[in-house]
Amino acid sequence: MSLNVIDGRQLAERLVEEMAEEVKTRTALGYQRPGLAVVLVGEDPASAIYVRNKIRTAEKAGLHSVVTHLDASCSQQALDDIVTDLNERDDIDGILVQLPLPAHLSEERIINLITPEKDVDGFHPMNVGQLATGQAYLVPCTPLGCLEILKREVGDLSGKHAVVVGRSNIVGKPMASMLLQANCTVTVVHSKTVDAVSLCKQADILVAAVGVPELLDSAWVKPGAVVLDVGINAIEKDGKRKLVGDVNFADVADICKAITPVPGGIGPMTIACLIKNTLVAAKQRGVKQPVVKAR
Ligand SMILES: NC(=O)C1=CN([C@@H]2O[C@H](COP(=O)(O)OP(=O)(O)OC[C@H]3O[C@@H](n4cnc5c(N)ncnc54)[C@H](OP(=O)(O)O)[C@@H]3O)[C@@H](O)[C@H]2O)C=CC1
Numbered sequence: 001m002s003l004n005v006i007d008g009r010q011l012a013e014r015l016v017e018e019m020a021e022e023v024k025t026r027t028a029l030g031y032q033r034p035g036l037a038v039v040l041v042g043e044d045p046a047s048a049i050y051v052r053n054k055i056r057t058a059e060k061a062g063l064h065s066v067v068t069h070l071d072a073s074c075s076q077q078a079l080d081d082i083v084t085d086l087n088e089r090d091d092i093d094g095i096l097v098q099l100p101l102p103a104h105l106s107e108e109r110i111i112n113l114i115t116p117e118k119d120v121d122g123f124h125p126m127n128v129g130q131l132a133t134g135q136a137y138l139v140p141c142t143p144l145g146c147l148e149i150l151k152r153e154v155g156d157l158s159g160k161h162a163v164v165v166g167r168s169n170i171v172g173k174p175m176a177s178m179l180l181q182a183n184c185t186v187t188v189v190h191s192k193t194v195d196a197v198s199l200c201k202q203a204d205i206l207v208a209a210v211g212v213p214e215l216l217d218s219a220w221v222k223p224g225a226v227v228l229d230v231g232i233n234a235i236e237k238d239g240k241r242k243l244v245g246d247v248n249f250a251d252v253a254d255i256c257k258a259i260t261p262v263p264g265g266i267g268p269m270t271i272a273c274l275i276k277n278t279l280v281a282a283k284q285r286g287v288k289q290p291v292v293k294a295r
């Protein structure tokens, strides 16, 4: 079978270019430039890299961006105050608080505090509920990036058996919701699942979001399946730091129809979808507040 390695980096770049055009058109019409705020707490190096990538991509798309960097020891009140201020700011359409937060801060509290209108992560229970009931507004970026790839690789998803490995609130659960909405038959596999391998082996579409380096090998994959590898795991190999997914790429590549690599697969698509969500939020808010351009 001829292998199709899905180039998430290239696809993401194309999407960002398209969105940059859209931003240009909107600002020319006198709408405010879409604004994205990213809040980073602490010094986790991986988080710092992701935040830098997000801001760089936002700027490529012509967005206005604001980064707030708080000390790892900051109080819940200080973080709450930042989010409350961003909720109220007219120039900000999207708010993302980088997770995980230091242990003394409540993620749940912050997720609930971000106004659902500006919740570009799609983590607020209001947006989760809207996705679950088929009224999606802002949905989580990683599964949205996966769906974008599937639309291109598979086309009509109706009747396909999709197996999602992982049930986190940020990837697995919303992914299952979106696939169900797209008329897939969905199986969700997690750490308590009995015989995960044989369930995965039945998948036409297999999404791995586990956080275990190279857990899924060829025994887990049906010949001809489309495999999306969400995992981002830093490992040591031959004394060097290396990123690998949740799928053993070399082993699975021979039998699947298409696969996303790590890096260069779902990661860049996640960031492109963050920009997309910021545009969705800006349009929703912009209806109410177009800025009249001075002549
Ligand atoms: N590319 C991107 O943009 C993003 C990548 N990621 C990456 O994706 C991966 C998953 O992230 P996230 O969802 O946050 O992870 P979590 O740790 O929150 O969730 C992992 C899930 O996998 C399940 N699981 C763990 N071990 C097994 C196993 N052996 N067999 C079956 N299921 C198992 C867990 O089950 P249980 O619920 O029973 O504990 C849980 O539901 C990570 O590598 C992360 O770095 C995450 C977000 C974005």
Ligand SMILES: Nc1nc(=O)c2c([nH]1)NC[C@@H]1CN(c3ccc(C(=O)N[C@@H](CCC(=O)O)C(=O)O)cc3)C=[N+]21
Binding pocket: 049, 050, 053, 096, 097, 098, 099, 100, 121, 141, 142, 232, 243, 262, 263, 264, 265, 266, 267, 268, 270, 271
């Ligand atoms: N509020 C919040 N929203 C998130 O969406 C969120 C988060 N917190 N916390 C962490 C996870 C992880 N995540 C990634 C995004 C892009 C890449 C990415 O671009 N990866 C590159 C490689 C980057 C590298 O070299 O390290 C790639 O796969 O090609 C990875 C991971 C978003 N997350």
Ligand SMILES: [Mg+2]
Binding pocket: 168
């Ligand atoms: Mg998690």
